Each structure stands twice: as C-alpha cells, then as structure tokens.
Amino acid sequence: MISIIYYYSFLISSYIGGLLIALGIDDYYMIKRMDHEEYRIIGFVLLTILMILFPLTQLVVGRLFGFNAPLEFERYLHEPVRTSVDKNKKIFQLAFSALAAISILAVAYTLLKTHSVPIFELLKGNTEDLAKMRIDAARGFNGNVYIRNIFGIALTPILSIIAYVYAIQTREFLWKTLFFMLFISSVLITTYDLAKSPIFFYVIMLILARVYSKSLVLNWKKISGYLIAGTVLLVVMYIAIQGVTEVESFLAYNTGPIGRIILAQISPFFLHIDTFSHSISLLEAKGLPSFIIGFFDMEQVRSGRMMMENVFPENVDKGTGGVLNTIFLGEAFATYGYFGVIAAIIYVAAIIQIIYMLFMRLRKTPVVIALFVYFTINIPRTLVGGVSDFLFNPIWVMTTVVLAGLYILEQYFMVIWSFLMSKVMKKRVKA
Template sequence: MLYIMVWFTIVLFSVLLFRNAAGTLSLSKLNLHSFIFYYSLLVSSYIGSLLIVLNIDQSYIIKKIMFEESREVGFWLVSMAMLLLPLTMVITSRLMGFHPDGEFQKYWNAPLEEIYTEKKSRVDFYRCFVVLASVSLFAVAYTLWKTFPFPLYEAIIGSGSDLAVGRITAKGQISGAGNYLKNIMGIGLTPLLSMVAYAYAVMTREKKWWYWFSVLFIGALLIQLYDLQKAPVLFYFAMFLLLRMWIGKTKLNAFRISALALAGVVYLIGIYTVFGVGGSDLFSYNKGPVGRIILTQVAPMYTYVDRYDEVYPYLQEEGLPPTILKIYGEDPVRSAAKLMADLFPEKVEAGTAGVLNTLYIGELYASFGWFGVILGTVYLGIIIQVLYVLILRLPKHPIFLSLLIFFTVNIPRALVGGFSDLIFNIVWISLTVIILLPLFFISLRDFRITREMVKK
C-alpha cells in the first residue's frame, strides 16, 4: 500500500512540474515535455516499476535479478527521476526568463513563416534542399541494396527465414563510411527532410514541394521498415502527426486519440504476429506488445542496479560514449552489451540479441551509482530545457519546426535507450549541422550583399 501511495503522489507532483516547465501537458498540444512524461517516464518506466516493486511483474528479465532489494532501489531511482528531471527544467526556465504558458501558446498559434524575402534566396534554398533530398534517397537505396534480401522483403515473399536473426544481421551488414551514410543520411535525414517538404508544401502550396514530400515520405517508410523493427515507423508517424498539429492541420480530440491508439495497437499486433507471437500473449500485461511497453523497457534497469557494485564494479569513465573515449585512446565498455551477454548468453550466441537497452538511469548507475544518476538527470534537465526554449524563440520556419518535432520524438526515445547517446550523439549533431547549413550560408551571403549596398 505504501508504494501505491508513493507512486500516485510522485505522479501528481511530476505532472505539476512538467506542466510548469513546458506550458502544457495536454494531449491535444503534444510537445517535447509531454512525450517525455507520458512515454519515457510514465508508460515505459513508472507503471512497470510499480509492478516490479510490488512483486507482481512476472517478468522474465526480473527473474534474473540476484538480490530482491534491487526492486526497491530501482523504484526509488525512477521516482527520483520523475521529480528531479522536471524540477531541473523548471529552474532552468527561471534562469532563462522563460514564460512557459505565454511563449508556448504564442509559438503554437503562430503561422509558418518564410525567413527569405528575396526570390533568389528562396530558389537557392530549394536547390540546396533538392541536393540533400537526393543524397538521402540515395542512402536509402544503398541501404536496401547492401542488406538485400532485407527482413521486410523476406516477410513479404514469405521465405520462411528467421526474421529475428535477419533483423540483427541486417544491422551488421553495413560498416565503415557506409554505416554513417545509412544512419545519418538515410535513417536520420530522410524523415527529417520529408517533414520540411511537407511544411513548405502547406506554406507555399507549390507542387514541387508536394512532389518531394511524396518521394521522401515513401523513402522514409522504407528505411524505417526494412529491418522490421517494431517502433521506428510508429515514431515516424508520430512526428508527422505532431507536425500537422503544430501547423494547425490536425486537432486531436478524444475520438481521434482513441482511433490513433487503436491503429497503433493493430500495427503492433500485426508485427508481433509476424514474429510468431500469438494467443493470450498478445494481450498479457507482461508479454507481447503491452509487456514490451510497460515492463520490458524498464525491467533491464533493475538488472543494472542488481549487478553493478554488487557483482561488477562500477564502470566509471569506461561507461562514457565510445566517441569520447576514442579521443583519449580508451576502450569503451558498453554496459548494455555486457549485461545481455551475462543474462541471455544463448540469445547473443544465436545472433538474436545484442544489447539490453533501458531507461537512461541504468547506464548512469552502471557507471557511477546514485551520484551518476543524480548528476546525469540534472544534466539532461538543463540540456533539454535549453533546447526547448531556444527553438521556441526562433521563427516558425519549416526547418526550425522540423528540428523541434525531430527532437520531440527522438529525445524521449533516447531516454529509454541509455545515456551515452544523450551526451554526444553524432547522428543528431550531424543532422542539425547538415540541415542548418543552407540557411546559414544563404543568410550570410544576403547579409554581405545588404551591407555592401548600405556602404554604397
């Protein structure tokens, strides 16, 4: 009973803090903070944590823990994050002079705006866009070619091959520079450019933008589905839905929310059926799609708490992102891979599993314990809030809005996938630079031309 009362109290205060940091948590006005609260924390982490601490989870992962007190420690860690993360955001807002209600509503209700007044600048931007779109579509085609026959193709023709093994194999078939081409220009840039094209099509009503949106939309679907991962295509549709909401083309009500939820459930049931899950497992709270969302996502975090400092020593600096460690010539230790090899060696050997990703708390705890979780949560609160405030204060241009939507969906996804990608994410940094470069160079050229005219 104590844990149930604590759970409801924490959720209540977390709602108040997140709402104060974002401006709203309304489902009809979805934003970065509401995605983090509803998806990353409440649904994917805190509901499962209550089941685990009450010992009614029946999770195959939790059965692997060695010390029962790990259930309580994990619960208190997640509870702390539910409060500390939004509290840090609220404090950051105060320091930046951010007024959540007013500034959010102003941006939400603002129309899309073009930042270029000269026709030449608009034409040059379109040409840059075409180049980027062409490269991204090439990256999609390259990925499909290098991984052929990819799992989606195998599923369509009914080849009878093991799709779970095929999915893992497809990830490892491209390496070196080709891997960067796939991850940055294909998986990352194609969906992002499709949103830019759609926003421009709505704003200008020009056929050329509708054409590019159609082509990029198909490319984005293919790159999200080719290896039959369950979540990416759902998140892509979530980005598209958010974009329509933020430009005023879609307004959510109770009926539409229910219809979207039902569509998501039907899709997940279909995907799980393809992988051989059926019967009562499809609707069980600890198996199938429901169990995957509310339990399997957070359960590995409890194994991190269970093993590290008790069975394994803390990783400390070895748990930092590989990109950073390589600079100093250090070998990284991926706690998610280490745990997967420990808990499920048969899956690793069979090639059906690689890493045991979970809520960011797990990776932080594996590296530095409680201190790491506290410091890392404060860091995330500051970074997320600064990003949110800065974008809301920029013009509502298709590029800036698309970046906001991209981070609104991908930051919450990263939160339940570990911590390393939130310290230094080469894909996010590269995408941001690539998509902003045309704006920067064209604006710089226009500024120089204007300055020279003033001098004359």
C-alpha cells in the same frame, strides 16, 4: 516534447513497470534473471527520484531564463509559419533537392549493403529466423554506418517533414513531389529491419508537423482515432513479424505489446543495478562517449551490450542477442553508480529544457519545425538508450549542422551574401 518524455518515456514505459517489479507481481522473464531481490525496491526508489527531480530541475532552469511554458507554447502554436524568403527561394529549393537526392540514395545504399533485408524477406513469405535477420541488419551492415545513420535513418524523415510543411503552406508541385519521394524513402528506412517503433514515431512526427503548421487541431475524437489505428497496426505487426496469434498474449500485462511497453524497457534497468553492484565493476571513464575518451586511448563500452552478454549469453551465441537498452539511468549507474544516477537526472533534464526553450523562441520556419519535431520524438527514444548520448551525439550534431545550413539558406542567405559582398567592395575601393 516534455509531455511525451514524462508521460510516455517515464510514466508508461518506466514507472508503471517499475512498480510491478517492486511489488513482485511482474512475472517477467528478464527479472527472473536478477540475483538479488532487494534491487527491486532500490530500483523503484531511483525511478521515484527521477519522477520528482527531473521536472523539478526543468522548472528551476525555466525560471532562471524567465520561461513561462504554457504561455510560450500557446504563442508558438498560433505563430504563422514563415517559408523561405523570395530572394532565397530558388537557391533553397536547389540545395534542398540536392540534399533530398543524397538522402534517398543513402536509403538505397543502406538496403543494398544489408545482406538480407528483413522487410523484403517477410514480404516474400520467408518468416524463418526473422529475429536473427533483424540483428544481422543492425550489426552486420556491410557499408558505411555514417551514411546509413546520418543521411539515411536520421536525415530522410526530417527532410520529408520539411517538404511536407512546404507542400501544406505553398501547395507547389515541386514540394509535393519531393515529399512523396521522401515519404516512401522514410517508410522504407523505418521499417526495413522490422523494428516496430520507428514507423509509429515517424507517423507522430507527421502529425506534430501538421499541428505546429496550424493545419491540424487535435481534439479527443481525433486522438482516439489515432490511438485505435495505431493499436490495430501494432497488433497486425506482432502477428506478421513475431507470429503472435493467441488472444491472451495481447491482453496479458507481461507479454505481447503491453509487456513490451511497460516491462521490456525498464526491466534491464533493474538488471543493470543488480549486475554492476555485484558481478561487474563500474565502467567509470569507459562509459563516456568515444569522442571524449578517444583522446586518452580508451575504447567506449556500452553497458547495454555488456548486460546482454552477461544476462543472456545464449542469445549472443545464437546471434539473436543485440543490446539490453533501458532508461538512461541504467547506463548512468553502470558508469558512476548512485552518484552517476543523480548527476545524470539533473544534467539531462537541464539539457532537454534548454533545447525546448530554444525551439520555442526560434523563428517558426519549416526547417525549424522539422528539427523541433525530430528532437521531440528522438529525445524520448534516446532516453531509453544511454546517458552518454546526451554528452555527445554525433548524429544530433551532424543533423543540426546540416539543418542549420538549410535554415540560413531559407531565411538569411541573401542578407549574409549582400553583407559579404559589401565588405569585399569596400576593400577594393580602398585598394
């Protein structure tokens, strides 16, 4: 979790591109929309503070809780996986199967309530207006967004990981069947809108699940093979989805896949600083989660959408402009300026470190592994979104509650049930 955050979300996706922007050699279309050149340096300074203060905060929090990361991670890797207790087995399987059915139905519901499913249109050969269809799939969904986001998008891949670990550990037909159905559903829900990153992150979740369940030992040869396969798949997706065929587009640092990785996610951060320093007033309380400001009859405003409307209004008018998401510092600055940036770094670093320590010390079961893998992948993705998602994230809360219930069924249901029954019997005897 920590390595993916620091080396992918921060170093590769943010700092390298930030350095190119600070040096003025990015030649990137988004940065050309920036009005004040001094924010190239100011933005890079803030990113440098992030690279130093973030791990420093995590180190301090770890020391406060007596956490030795290398030793505890090594212990966690070699700890055996504990499947469901025999007394809980049937109840857990029944509950899991019911939840899996709900998630699979949620995926079908999502596809049915989406007017034009981009992945199906692509397979039918309809490659016109794919960009608009992708926006429509996300913003023009006609169903209940909670069913789609929680049970379809979030829960289905997690349940597939649980079934996968159980299939590896028990080799039972039930778990293999459940995994197959959930795997197909997960692939559909991660690719239906033609977003390229979700399918890669799902594959990484499967790999991490194998590592944590001790069925896969990574080495440089295997890692290199995964990287080559991922690169080939990414190139194929760019050719099929965006029609990119020129070799120069794949090799240039400011276009194609490379530009997407090192510049596309960090450029809006510099635009945030520029725009909210001059053109738009700071959001202040309006930038906080709707769960919090709803008590004060205020409506949440996401800076990413405001940036798209301000910087690329022509795309919004054409229906191809969604949001300009960037590293969480962008929304932090849009909310409370430079103070918000420093406070957000310390707060988010502490929250992530606490989550990491908690998983390292929980009993290692398929449910816990799946939730750990989910946060390992989704926290880095959420970092490129907004700081308000770390203040209150309804999808994380609901997912955790559901899986906590599964964890109780998996390990402690009969113990709790016996305890409650003993209390009831004692009251009856006294009566």
